[in-house]
Amino acid sequence: MSTVDVLFYLLSAFAIVSATMVLISKNPIHSVLWLILVFFAISGHYILLNAQFLAIVNIIVYAGAIMVLFLFVIMLMNIKKDAEPQKQLLVKLTGVIAGGSLLTLLIAVVKQTAQIQDKQVLLKEGTIGLIHPLGKALFTDYVIPFEISSILFLSAMVGAVIIGKK
Amino acid sequence: MTILAFDWGLVIEKLILIAVVVFGSLGIALYTTFGERKVAAILQDRPGPNRAGPFGLLQPLADGIKLIMKEEIIPTAANKWLFILGPALAMTASLMTCAVIPWGSDIELFGRKIALQIADINIGILYVFAVVSMGVYGIMIGGWASNNKFSLMSSLRAASQAISYELAMGLALIALLMTTESLSLKTIVEQQIQGNWWNIVYQPLGFLLFFIAALAECNRTPFDLPEAENELNFGYHQEYSSMKLGFYLFAEYINMIMSSAIMASMYFGGYDLPFFDESTVAPNIAAMIGVGTLLIKIVLFVFLFMWIRWTIPRFRYDQLMNLGWKTMIPMALFNLLITGALILANL
Numbered sequence: 001m002s003t004v005d006v007l008f009y010l011l012s013a014f015a016i017v018s019a020t021m022v023l024i025s026k027n028p029i030h031s032v033l034w035l036i037l038v039f040f041a042i043s044g045h046y047i048l049l050n051a052q053f054l055a056i057v058n059i060i061v062y063a064g065a066i067m068v069l070f071l072f073v074i075m076l077m078n079i080k081k082d083a084e085p086q087k088q089l090l091v092k093l094t095g096v097i098a099g100g101s102l103l104t105l106l107i108a109v110v111k112q113t114a115q116i117q118d119k120q121v122l123l124k125e126g127t128i129g130l131i132h133p134l135g136k137a138l139f140t141d142y143v144i145p146f147e148i149s150s151i152l153f154l155s156a157m158v159g160a161v162i163i164g165k166k
Numbered sequence: 167m168t169i170l171a172f173d174w175g176l177v178i179e180k181l182i183l184i185a186v187v188v189f190g191s192l193g194i195a196l197y198t199t200f201g202e203r204k205v206a207a208i209l210q211d212r213p214g215p216n217r218a219g220p221f222g223l224l225q226p227l228a229d230g231i232k233l234i235m236k237e238e239i240i241p242t243a244a245n246k247w248l249f250i251l252g253p254a255l256a257m258t259a260s261l262m263t264c265a266v267i268p269w270g271s272d273i274e275l276f277g278r279k280i281a282l283q284i285a286d287i288n289i290g291i292l293y294v295f296a297v298v299s300m301g302v303y304g305i306m307i308g309g310w311a312s313n314n315k316f317s318l319m320s321s322l323r324a325a326s327q328a329i330s331y332e333l334a335m336g337l338a339l340i341a342l343l344m345t346t347e348s349l350s351l352k353t354i355v356e357q358q359i360q361g362n363w364w365n366i367v368y369q370p371l372g373f374l375l376f377f378i379a380a381l382a383e384c385n386r387t388p389f390d391l392p393e394a395e396n397e398l399n400f401g402y403h404q405e406y407s408s409m410k411l412g413f414y415l416f417a418e419y420i421n422m423i424m425s426s427a428i429m430a431s432m433y434f435g436g437y438d439l440p441f442f443d444e445s446t447v448a449p450n451i452a453a454m455i456g457v458g459t460l461l462i463k464i465v466l467f468v469f470l471f472m473w474i475r476w477t478i479p480r481f482r483y484d485q486l487m488n489l490g491w492k493t494m495i496p497m498a499l500f501n502l503l504i505t506g507a508l509i510l511a512n513l
Contacts (some may be wrong), residue, residue, distance in 0.1 A: 056292040064299025
């Protein structure tokens with residue numbers, strides 16, 4: 001086992017444990033904090049793949065901005081434990097079965113995709129995740145999708161301002 | 167078995183560097199509190215702390231001992247784990263910034279070339295942003311876990327202020343990045359040493375915006391709304407006592423030092439001593455001169471922070487938000503446009 005393998009298994013265990021804690025925490029604030037840890041673990045995986053830009057943007061956008069808004073909302077709602085509606089066992093069971101089926105399906109699809117079979121993941125190397133090649137690719141080969149998505153963001157921003165003004 | 171087969175010399179070297187930087191900045195922060203009180207005293211025409219030791223120089227130590235010795239109180243209605251996590255997060259986030267700051271040029275010891283920077287990553291500035299956005303959590307969690315209305319209000323203020331000014335800060339930085347074409351702080355400093363001018367000459371408006379945003383990010387006057395005593399008692403750390411309170415107060419000073427170091431590195435040449443050719447002296451001496459220069463620049467910036475604090479009154483909350491969203495962001499976009507046009511015209 002190389003250092004990268006050790007790190008990979010550590011990060012994966014960290015991510016899975018944190019994600020489980022998101023689900024089983026009774027306090028919604030605790031769930032949000034565990035979710036932030038999940039994002040950190042995923043950023044760690046990005047760094048193993050040498051995608052430093054993605055790793056740091058994942059932290060800035062998800063852990064730094066979106067989760068702060070989640071915390072805001074939950075803190076202001078002031079959820080009490082006993083005020084939370086208790087779901088029936090049948091509903092819970094249905095949820096588990098549906099979620100489990102989806103997971104099985106997703107794993108099956110990923111396993112059978114011909115494009116990724118027998119392919120080795122590039123660990124510690126490959127330059128596409130670094131900022132210069134990524135910027136070049138975004139602004140030359142993929143410039144039209146990039147611009148369209150920025151227009152999408154702009155329209156979302158304008159929409160938020162209009163709703164906020166009402 | 168090839169587990170952990172890497173250059174142990176590098177690990178030891180980095181660990182020593184981390185220890186020096188962390189304890190160094192803690193020590194400087196300790197004396198920054200003393201400096202703050204002395205500067206306040208001079209501006210208000212009074213002697214300031216002068217009892218403990220010569221010129222009151224032992225005052226910060228006395229304050230530190232006092233903070234550690236005080237009784238730890240965790241309110242019964244508080245969320246215990248998060249109450250402890252809050253100050254720890256605030257301190258960690260403010261210390262993490264120092265990882266990407268280049269403190270000087272390379273030195274040579276025991277035949278090894280040692281870079282006076284913990285990590286030269288090619289996304290250095292984005293890393294600083296990520297850490298800054300993490301700093302909000304310490305304040306938010308601490309304020310919420312205290313289970314006190316004033317603390318909660320104050321932490322919500324702090325968080326919304328930090329999010330608003332992060333945008334202007336980012337936009338001001340993008341203009342700088344357009345001229346330097348690199349995100350690595352080391353590269354940016356080296357460009358300024360080799361080029362004719364410091365970046366402040368190319369980005370005066372960008373620096374002004376960045377400086378104002380840094381004041382807001384550090385919760386310093388005139389943007390210290392989270393600590394507005396007359397509205398919110400003491401702010402988000404109202405329920406804290408002993409060293410937990412000390413961590414929050416300390417984190418503020420370390421934030422000041424780190425943002426001064428970032429500003430010095432990005433706009434004022436970092437460890438570059440002006441009008442002096444570093445290649446005329448031995449590399450180790452040049453590196454030491456560089457470290458000293460950067461420290462002097464940091465002290466000057468910290469003094470500017472204090473000067474502003476004891477001169478300018480606090481904004482009202484709506485004024486703060488208007489300034490952030492309706493003045494700073496449009497100005498930063500304007501700066502971006504001008505920079506882009508000048509780069510396009512090859513000036």
